[in-house]
Structure formats: C-alpha cells, structure tokens
Amino acid sequence: xxxxxxxPSTLSVQEGDSAVIKxxxxxxxxxxxxxxxxxxxxxxxxxIDIRSNVGEKKDQRIAVxxxxxxxxxxxxxxxxxxxxxxxxxxxxxxxYGGATNKLIFGTGTLLAVQP
Amino acid sequence: DGGITQSPxxxxxxxxxxVTLSCEQNLNHDAMYWYRQDPGQGLRLIYYSQIVxxxxxxxxxxxxxxxxxxxxxxxxxxxxxxxxxxxxxxxxSSSPTQRSxxxxxxxxxxxxxx
Numbered sequence: 001x002x003x004x005x006x007x008p009s010t011l012s013v014q015e016g017d018s019a020v021i022k023x024x025x026x027x028x029x030x031x032x033x034x035x036x037x038x039x040x041x042x043x044x045x046x047x048i049d050i051r052s053n054v055g056e057k058k059d060q061r062i063a064v065x066x067x068x069x070x071x072x073x074x075x076x077x078x079x080x081x082x083x084x085x086x087x088x089x090x091x092x093x094x095x096y097g098g099a100t101n102k103l104i105f106g107t108g109t110l111l112a113v114q115p
Numbered sequence: 116d117g118g119i120t121q122s123p124x125x126x127x128x129x130x131x132x133x134v135t136l137s138c139e140q141n142l143n144h145d146a147m148y149w150y151r152q153d154p155g156q157g158l159r160l161i162y163y164s165q166i167v168x169x170x171x172x173x174x175x176x177x178x179x180x181x182x183x184x185x186x187x188x189x190x191x192x193x194x195x196x197x198x199x200x201x202x203x204x205x206x207x208s209s210s211p212t213q214r215s216x217x218x219x220x221x222x223x224x225x226x227x228x229x
Contacts, residue, residue, distance in 0.1 A: 043220030100146045107157040
C-alpha cells in the first residue's frame with residue numbers, strides 16, 4: 001500500500017543552525033506534499049506545502065524541495081529558533097484537486113532546538 | 116474565528132463501553148477526516164467523508180463508526196470492538212472546492228481505557 005517514510009525520528013540542533021527532515025513516498029502518482037508542525041498537546045498545523053509540478057518552495061525560514069524521480073521531499077528550516085521545537089510530519093496525497101485529499105503521513109520527527 | 120472544535124479534550128472509557136468523540140467545524144469545508152495518533156506511528160486514517168450522508172473507511176476502521184448528518188459535524192464512535200482504543204484522536208477538514216487542500220486540524224481528544 002501507500003507508504004511515507006520519514007527520517008530522522010529525532011533531531012537536535014543548536015539555535016541558529018539549519019535543520020533538514022527527509023521523507024520518501026512509495027506512490028508515484030502522489031501529487032501533493034504538505035508539512036505539518038505539531039506542538040505538545042495540540043493538533044498539527046500546516047506550515048508549507050508543495051505540488052508535484054514544482055521543485056522547490058520557500059516561505060521565509062522554511063523551504064521544501066521535491067525530487068519526483070527519486071520520490072523524496074525534504075523540509076529545510078534555517079536560522080532555527082527555540083520556538084521551532086516541535087514534532088514535524090510530512091505527508092503525501094494523490095488526490096490533489098479531487099473531492100477529498102486523503103493524506104498518508106510519515107511517522108514524525110521530534111525537533112529540539114537548543115538555546 | 117473559523118476552525119474545528121473537538122470535545123472532550125480528555126475521555127476515559129471503561130472496558131466494554133462505547134464512547135463518542137465530537138468534531139464540529141465552521142469553515143464550510145466539504146471533506147472531514149478522523150485520524151488516530153500513536154507514539155512512533157504517525158497519523159493513521161480511520162474514516163473520511165466527502166459530503167453529507169457519505170463516508171469511507173480508512174486504513175484502520177475496524178472497531179470505529181462515524182456519521183455525517185450535517186456538513187459541520189463528523190462524530191466518531193469508538194465501539195467495544197476496538198481492542199486497543201487508547202490513543203490521541205484528531206479530526207480534520209479540507210475543501211478542494213475552496214482550493215483549501217491542506218488540512219485544518221482540531222486540537223484532539225485523548226482517549227484512555229481504564
């Protein structure tokens with residue numbers, strides 16, 4: 001079945017350093033790739049997303065890159081701050097533009113930014 | 116402000132009991148989803164609904180049931196047939212017709228079997 005693998009499961013960086021989280025998907029028909037940030041005890045919040053017709057997207061300190069040939073995509077956070085500490089989830093869908101957008105999620109990465 | 120409201124925040128269930136988790140949205144979104152979150156396993160899809168009076172099973176639907184009688188509401192019942200119900204449950208919505216493909220999540224319900 002469809003599967004999304006996410007690495008690493010935990011990541012610790014110093015404040016100001018960059019953080020990179022990587023995901024690999026199995027369904028070659030996937031066409032939409034969002035990233036979510038989940039703070040403790042809360043629901044995930046969409047932080048950035050990318051469609052399959054785009055190779056890279058940037059929003060201030062965060063960026064996502066997509067390699068369709070290799071079927072992997074990555075989240076890049078630059079100049080990390082303590083408030084970036086959270087669990088980050090990647091996801092993939094083949095339903096972009098359809099009546100629903102059924103997402104398959106990765107297993108999450110716990111990012112800890114040390115002051 | 117528009118959003119999704121899940122209630123209760125914490126829920127305790129005795130063995131053999133059915134419990135219902137509430138999910139209400141005022142975003143006018145068409146599609147709604149229920150996910151279960153366990154440590155180290157990410158989010159797994161239980162049920163989803165595209166429109167009122169229609170819903171589809173996700174990857175782990177056994178032991179759960181849903182209804183979609185109103186566009187705004189998508190309650191989840193955890194039945195006694197669900198053998199390991201202790202988890203964090205998340206409701207979400209999206210609206211392709213509004214070009215809102217990313218999910219809006221609720222704040223979750225933590226269910227514990229006692």
